Amino acid sequence: MVDPSDIFELWRARFGLPDGVFSGYRFFRRAQSIWVLRDEKLPRISYETLGLRMMSLKDRPWKPTTCALQVFGKYATRNTVHLDSVQASRFLAGESQHLPCDCEPGYVVVFYSGEVLGCGLYSHGKLISQLPKERRMASCEDGDGDT
Amino acid sequence: MDYAERYREIIPEFDRFQEIQSCPLAATARINELKIDRSRLLERLRVGGISFEQLGWYSHGIRLSSEKPGKLLDYMLGFIHIQEEVSMVPPLILGPLPGERVLDLCASPGGKTTQISQMMKNQGLVVANEPSLSRISALRSNCERLGALNVVITRYDGRQFPEIDVDRVLVDAPCSSEGRARRDPGIWSRCSPKRSQDLAALQTGLLKRAVKLAKPGGVIVYSTCTYAPEENELVVQSVLDSARLEQVALPGLKECPGLTEWQGRILSDELKLCARYYPHQNDTGGFFVARLIKE
Structure with a gap:
């Protein structure tokens, strides 16, 4: 278990998340990752995963996952980037692009048309897509559909 | 057979x-209300010119004419799940x-x-x-x-x-x-x-x-x-x-x-x-x- 206030402080400092966004959740650390799960009593059995992998602590600075930003990133008030459709296509394809913006260098929440697309890295005037390969649109295969 | x-x-x-x-089979998808309201998703599809039909028996089910619904942005965003x-x-x-x-x-x-x-x-x-x-x-x-x-x-x-x-x-x-x-x-x-x-x-x-x-x-x-x-x-x-x-x-x-x-x-x-x-x-x-x- 991880202290929720430590996690919240990291997200508040980088993305300006308002109070209360993480209330009702608990956090777990496994290796270099933090996972977020609804705060519920857990049966004492062994688990492969607990909720959603929300951030990596492997490198500095810590890195948010795209899936966590798609859930919590909409509350961000700082270090957000809003793309037009051409820029969004590049981002979704996993590409880098020059983009003047007033973000601090580091990880940013990337929006398009009011929705969070995912995680980007802003560095030296470039936005570098951090979308995991399986979420990129250019290489997006049919979903793992059910029968 | x-x-x-x-x-x-x-x-x-x-x-x-x-x-x-x-x-x-026609492609069908479920609207994922964990991430988006049903009405907002339907509006997004209409605005995006994505043709669909709502399932008569389930308010969260839609039938899509798209050949590759897994390539829709709404899929990537987790707004829909392709499900028979x-x-x-x-x-x-x-x-x-x-x-x-x-x-x-x-x-x-x-x-x-x-x-x-x-x-x-x-x-x-x-x-x-x-x-x-x-x-x-x-x-x-x-x-x-x-x-x-x-x-x-x-x-x-x-x-x-x-x-x-x-x-x-x-x-x-x-x-x-x-x-x-x-x-x-x-x-x-x-x-x-x-x-x-x-x-x-x-x-x-x-x-x-x-x-x-x-x-x-x-x-x-x-x-x-x-x-x-x-x-x-x-x-x-x-x-x-x-x-x-x-x-x-x-x-x-x-x-x-x-x-x-x-x-x-x-x-x-x-x-x-x-x-x-x-x-x-x-x-x-x-x-x-x-x-x-x-x-």
């Missing part, structure tokens, strides 16, 4: 059933409520798991079990894309799942998948009575364990996407000493009653409460669903 002949006596309008096997129409039935019959603890014993790839999570409004706990390591990545990826925050994944042999208290259990069992033949016509050539009997041993083990784990009065749903009575009614019959059946029906979706006789063997009359969904009756895939209440 000849293998389907064994169902001539039990499937109504059998010739139509045969004909529709060669008609491909009748595959949306078992969670609705399970009826999980926010705050409950639900076990999905055979969870991957997670369409039903995330539908359960959605019905629980991301509250309570969904224990999604998948014994195969290679199938866990798809399950995990779908849970994460769809924003399910109340799902934990376990990797046990479902027949030996450890003792925990649960309100409801879904057993969407591995099966011969005959109901998927409209997607994969090669399925019929892989079916045999021997294969169904082997699967039935596994399915019976899974369902017995599920009944054992549910609390008294708890709900267990058993489902497959096959027509084989060996994998359906005969499996359900094996737990009727410790659970009773309830009627499975959804307004707007046509079902046939479960069988009470197969190849001269008389089965429990109660089994007629199960539902058989046939492709020619709703223009879908095929499914079998049973709802049990633990005594």
Whole structure:
């Protein structure tokens, strides 16, 4: 278990998340990752995963996952980037692009048309897509559909 | 396809059933309210010029004309999940409520798991079990894309799942998948009575364990996407000493009653409460669903 206030402080400092966004959740650390799960009593059995992998602590600075930003990133008030459709296509394809913006260098929440697309890295005037390969649109295969 | 002949006596309008096997299925998707309101998603599709039709029997189901719905931005954003129409039935019959603890014993790839999570409004706990390591990545990826925050994944042999208290259990069992033949016509050539009997041993083990784990009065749903009575009614019959059946029906979706006789063997009359969904009756895939209440 991880202290929720430590996690919240990291997200508040980088993305300006308002109070209360993480209330009702608990956090777990496994290796270099933090996972977020609804705060519920857990049966004492062994688990492969607990909720959603929300951030990596492997490198500095810590890195948010795209899936966590798609859930919590909409509350961000700082270090957000809003793309037009051409820029969004590049981002979704996993590409880098020059983009003047007033973000601090580091990880940013990337929006398009009011929705969070995912995680980007802003560095030296470039936005570098951090979308995991399986979420990129250019290489997006049919979903793992059910029968 | 000849293998389907064994169902001539039990499937109504059998010739139509045969004909529709060669008609491909329309792509269907479930609106994921864990991430977006239904009305906002429908508006997004309209504005985006994506043609769709709402399913008559389920407010969160849509039929898409897109050839590759997995390539839609709405899919990447986790606003929709590609899911076969009748595959949306078992969670609705399970009826999980926010705050409950639900076990999905055979969870991957997670369409039903995330539908359960959605019905629980991301509250309570969904224990999604998948014994195969290679199938866990798809399950995990779908849970994460769809924003399910109340799902934990376990990797046990479902027949030996450890003792925990649960309100409801879904057993969407591995099966011969005959109901998927409209997607994969090669399925019929892989079916045999021997294969169904082997699967039935596994399915019976899974369902017995599920009944054992549910609390008294708890709900267990058993489902497959096959027509084989060996994998359906005969499996359900094996737990009727410790659970009773309830009627499975959804307004707007046509079902046939479960069988009470197969190849001269008389089965429990109660089994007629199960539902058989046939492709020619709703223009879908095929499914079998049973709802049990633990005594």
